[in-house]
Amino acid sequence: MSLLEVDKINTLYGDSHVLFDLSIRVEQGEVVALLGRNGAGKTTTLRSIMGVLSPRSGHIRLDGKSIEGLPPSAIAGMGVQLVPEERAIFGGLTVEENLRIAALTAPNAWSYDRIYDVFPRLKERRKSAGRTLSGGEQQMLAIARALIRDARIILLDEPFEGLAPLIVRDLVEVSRNLAAEGRTMIVVEQNVAAALSFANRVYGLNNGHVVFEGTPADLNASADLMRDFLGVGM
Numbered sequence: 001m002s003l004l005e006v007d008k009i010n011t012l013y014g015d016s017h018v019l020f021d022l023s024i025r026v027e028q029g030e031v032v033a034l035l036g037r038n039g040a041g042k043t044t045t046l047r048s049i050m051g052v053l054s055p056r057s058g059h060i061r062l063d064g065k066s067i068e069g070l071p072p073s074a075i076a077g078m079g080v081q082l083v084p085e086e087r088a089i090f091g092g093l094t095v096e097e098n099l100r101i102a103a104l105t106a107p108n109a110w111s112y113d114r115i116y117d118v119f120p121r122l123k124e125r126r127k128s129a130g131r132t133l134s135g136g137e138q139q140m141l142a143i144a145r146a147l148i149r150d151a152r153i154i155l156l157d158e159p160f161e162g163l164a165p166l167i168v169r170d171l172v173e174v175s176r177n178l179a180a181e182g183r184t185m186i187v188v189e190q191n192v193a194a195a196l197s198f199a200n201r202v203y204g205l206n207n208g209h210v211v212f213e214g215t216p217a218d219l220n221a222s223a224d225l226m227r228d229f230l231g232v233g234m
């Protein structure tokens with residue numbers, strides 16, 4: 001049984017049908033990349049998993065139990081943690097206060113030291129207000145808030161967006177280490193090379209449909225897929 005199974009969901013915004021019988025699965029310890037052009041439906045897929053949007057039909061199962069239709073707070077309580085594109089950290093609170101709030105309702109919260117082992121930079125900045133952090137530090141904090149809750153599965157929405165190449169390199173390194181430790185993640189990313197460097201499996205989305213499923217090596221070998229559905233190498 002897969003840890004997470006999205007089974008033929010159809011998700012709409014009002015009358016606008018965005019996801020069509022979309023199915024993906026994520027195994028325990030796996031990093032799955034969702035790739036596709038702007039508007040392909042990647043963020044909508046994450047929002048559907050998180051319960052921010054309710055699919056009109058289809059099922060979403062965590063450990064085999066249906067979670068579609070549950071509120072986001074209940075789904076978060078089951079260990080599914082969304083790291084949204086806008087990061088949504090509290091600018092007026094310090095790094096440590098942001099972490100404390102995230103840990104509050106988590107039964108198996110990590111210690112700060114465990115978080116700082118993953119992100120030494122956050123230890124240096126622990127007394128700094130969120131709003132004074134660089135983009136890369138904010139992204140580290142956003143991921144750290146999911147980790148401190150001992151997330152079973154982390155949904156990363158465009159974690160590298162708007163960050164300088166050197167910062168992306170550091171975050172890719174952290175992501176690789178988390179993957180190597182067996183953390184389960186779904187990563188949505190426009191930076192295809194960065195995502196493929198730590199994903200085990202890839203789904204390609206186009207117009208709300210899954211158009212590809214395979215390994216990063218399979219995708220890299222297909223110039224047509226890269227060009228037609230991801231716009232890479234044009």
Ligand SMILES: Nc1ncnc2c1ncn2[C@@H]1O[C@H](COP(=O)(O)OP(=O)(O)OP(=O)(O)O)[C@@H](O)[C@H]1O
Binds near residue numbers: 037039
């Ligand atoms: N709040 C909304 N109301 C109506 N339509 C929306 C809304 N959010 C997204 N859409 C539409 O749903 C489709 C899928 O959007 P989605 O954000 O899931 O794509 P994406 O693959 O994540 O792309 P991006 O990289 O641009 O975020 C697009 O056509 C988009 O215009």
